[in-house]
Amino acid sequence: MSAPDPQLAIARYRDHAAGYDASARRTLPLRRRTVAKLGLQRGQTVLDVACGTGLSFPLLRAGVGEAGSVIGVELSPDMLAVARERCAREGWHNVTLLESAMETAEIRGPVDAILFNFTHDVLRSPAALARIFASARPGARVAVAGMKLAPWWLAPLNLVVLWQARPYMTTFEGLGRPWSLLAPYLEGFERESVLFGTGYIGWGTVRRAE
Numbered sequence: 001m002s003a004p005d006p007q008l009a010i011a012r013y014r015d016h017a018a019g020y021d022a023s024a025r026r027t028l029p030l031r032r033r034t035v036a037k038l039g040l041q042r043g044q045t046v047l048d049v050a051c052g053t054g055l056s057f058p059l060l061r062a063g064v065g066e067a068g069s070v071i072g073v074e075l076s077p078d079m080l081a082v083a084r085e086r087c088a089r090e091g092w093h094n095v096t097l098l099e100s101a102m103e104t105a106e107i108r109g110p111v112d113a114i115l116f117n118f119t120h121d122v123l124r125s126p127a128a129l130a131r132i133f134a135s136a137r138p139g140a141r142v143a144v145a146g147m148k149l150a151p152w153w154l155a156p157l158n159l160v161v162l163w164q165a166r167p168y169m170t171t172f173e174g175l176g177r178p179w180s181l182l183a184p185y186l187e188g189f190e191r192e193s194v195l196f197g198t199g200y201i202g203w204g205t206v207r208r209a210e
Contacts, residue, residue, distance in 0.1 A: 003058040004121035005170040006101050007133045010076050012142030013052075017078035020053050027118070028055075030194060030201070031147055034117055035059040037143035037203040043067040046111035049102060049132060050074060050119040054083035057095055060115065060150040070095045073105045081083060097162045102128035114206075116182070123178050133185050138208040142186055143201070161198045 018022070024031075035056060035198060040046060040063025048056050051072030060070045074080040074133060080099050087095050098105055102122050122128045123146070136142075150157040162172065168188050174180060179202050183189050186204035193200055 002173065003127050004070060005043045006075055007119060008170045010078075011117065012170070013076035014078045014145050015033070017053065017076065017082055020079065020082070021055060023116055024052075024055055030199065031056060032059060034143045034145040034201055035063070035115060037201065038063065038113045038115060038141050040064050040068075040113055045110075045138075046115065047111040047132070048072040048111040049116045049124050050116060051083060051097075052076075052079045054086045054095075055115055056115060057083070057086065057092065058090075059093065061067060064094075064185070068094065071098065071107060071111065071170065072096070073098045073100055073102060073107065075101050078128060081176035105131060105132055107135040110136055111140060112137060113141045114143075116142070116146070116197070118146045118168065119144075120146050120165070120175070120178055121171060121175060121181055124171055125173045126181060129181055129185065133206060136206045138206055140206040141203070142182075143193075143203045144179060144182060144200045145199065146178055146194075147195075147198060148178050150199050157198055158198065 013042050042065040044064045046064055048070060051074050057070055072083060077099055080097060082176035147161055149161060165186055183206060187207045191200050191202035
């Protein structure tokens with residue numbers, strides 16, 4: 001299968017940016033559960049991978065407090081424009097936004113926590129993951145959520161999964177186990193299926209040097 005296509009992603013999210021927040025409301029409970037797995041503490045720095053329009057920022061800021069910081073990295077200029085407007089409107093001065101592909105993002109670490117919320121293309125890019133974890137302190141908490149193919153006994157549901165995923169992914173590579181490239185960076189990695197087997201949440205901590 002094909003690798004992630006950044007230019008295609010930019011084009012697709014240009015069409016989605018204006019209505020993204022409304023479309024993402026149905027997965028807001030899952031977003032809350034995922035952020036809760038980070039166990040954020042006051043004063044920490046958290047990285048929001050492919051942060052989109054910044055829907056996770058209120059949850060992340062609630063965890064790290066005014067003394068902490070949130071770093072949001074987003075490839076799509078249209079999605080990031082919405083995130084910038086959100087931060088300006090709310091007066092959030094401890095949120096740093098970077099318009100960049102994850103593979104080349106200049107992340108000022110070390111970060112204490114990393115959120116991957118519906119970021120399939122990033123999870124299937126070894127270069128992006130290497131860049132992200134180069135900025136993480138050992139023991140940093142990681143939480144991930146997204147779509148996946150349903151188990152074989154629910155195979156008809158996969159037509160729905162592919163239909164729903166297509167606007168937000170440029171590759172279906174690894175959709176059976178989207179976390180497979182992420183897991184080697186972590187220890188104590190756990191996961192659970194959600195959304196009738198068509199989604200997942202995973203969590204763990206960044207491996208310490210041996």
